[in-house]
Structure formats: C-alpha cells, structure tokens
Amino acid sequence: MAKSPYPVINPGGGPMGKVIIALVLIAIVTLVxxxxxxxxxxxxxxxxxxxxxxxxxxxxxx
Known part of the structure; x- marks a missing residue:
C-alpha cells in the first residue's frame, strides 16, 4: 500500500479524536x-x- 502524500491526523485513530468529539457533543447538548x-x-x-x-x-x- 502506498504511503499517504498528506501526513495528517488519522481520523478515528487514537483516543484524542474521540475525546474532542465527545467534548463537542457535550457543548452542543449544553447549548441546546x-x-x-x-x-x-x-x-x-x-x-x-x-x-x-x-x-x-x-x-x-x-
């Protein structure tokens, strides 16, 4: 498999992305x-x- 030419954060890879998504969802629910x-x-x-x-x-x- 070829190496990606765009070295960006792997979506869904690692706990940090999940923490950020959870914080955004909590902020939206709190706003509503x-x-x-x-x-x-x-x-x-x-x-x-x-x-x-x-x-x-x-x-x-x-």
Whole structure:
C-alpha cells in the first residue's frame, strides 16, 4: 500500500479524536438545553446559508 502524500491526523485513530468529539457533543447538548432560543436561531441561520448555496449552484449549473 502506498504511503499517504498528506501526513495528517488519522481520523478515528487514537483516543484524542474521540475525546474532542465527545467534548463537542457535550457543548452542543449544553447549548441546546441552556439556550434553546439561541440554538434555534443558529440552526435557522444555517438553513439560510444552505438555501443560499443551493440557489447559487442552481444558477451556476441551471
């Protein structure tokens, strides 16, 4: 097997990646529980960004 030309962190390799993922998930759950209106605004904003990207690609390739 050929050596990878991109020496980056192996995804899923080692406990540090799992710890970081667990901390991010805990932060998201805490955000939703403590500040549900802020979390809803962020999700709504993310939906607006996705809608904008879809419109962009439709005009680009349509």
């Amino acid at each position: 529980i403590k500040y549900p209106s802020d979390a809803a605004r962020w999700v709504h904003g993310l939906g607006s960004v996705i809608d904008g990207l879809v419109d962009f690609f439709r005009t680009l390739f349509g």
